Amino acid sequence: MSTSTETLPIKSAEDVVRVRQVVRTKAAGVGLSIVDQTKIITAASEIARNTLDYGGGGEVAIESVKEQPRTGVRLIFRDNGPGIPDIEQAMRDNFTTGSGLGLGLGGAKRLCTDFSIQSKVGSGTTIMLARWK
Amino acid sequence: MDRIPILKFGDCLLVTIQVDMHDQLAMALQDDLTARLVKERSRGVLIDISALEIVDSFMGRILNNIASMAKILDAVTVVVGMRPAVAITLVELGLELPGVRTALNVERGMDLIRSTVDAETASDVDLD
């Protein structure tokens, strides 16, 4: 039974690349299949970019979990940005306040086993993603 | 800033993405490809993504933009080497690549560009 956590800043586009790399290493390390690795890396990339572009930057804690009955990776993204006024609307496919496709949040949720989001206008957003074996 | 190299191969442009690109690098590739298409009047763009471990919504948007830009400039875009796990993930993400044609590898991608360009050239002649 073990868990190991690595916390990374998300302050630049290069940091988003670094997040993808660390998620990949952790996901491979706990033995997720290639398809599951690809899904969680892609989801992480979406949420990391949102953290940077809309949240004004933040951080992510990347945790590999090996404890009965679960093996996998769990990611917690945090920012102290403007928050999301209407989460339901933001989660909907094709909704964007930027120039994106509006697929990030909804897509990330579909690519994970667990997904949760907390956001408060004026104080920030926290998103948890996990992919279990 | 680093750039992704674009090779000219006959009337085609060839790009092999070998690194995990950050967003500005991907945007620069889109701009560079458009500029080269205009300059070389190429008929095809072949993008090899076999080294890419993921394609997210941003990268998908870049591929779509390249394909639309190429279409306006009368060139066909073919993406080759997409890993099966990437293709599966794209579907679940909900990302569509409407203007992008795909092929298994560089050789087949080149064949696809060739046959598409030849078919277009033939139908242009018919119209005259």
Ligand SMILES: Nc1ncnc2c1ncn2[C@@H]1O[C@H](COP(=O)(O)OP(=O)(O)OP(=O)(O)O)[C@@H](O)[C@H]1O
């Ligand atoms: N961390 C965040 N802080 C504040 N607003 C956010 C945050 N993350 C997402 N949002 C809001 O939710 C909307 C939807 O996000 P989503 O990732 O689904 O789409 P997008 O980023 O606009 O486009 P895409 O991800 O397809 O490029 C964003 O346009 C933004 O308004």
Ligand SMILES: [Mg+2]
């Ligand atoms: Mg997004």
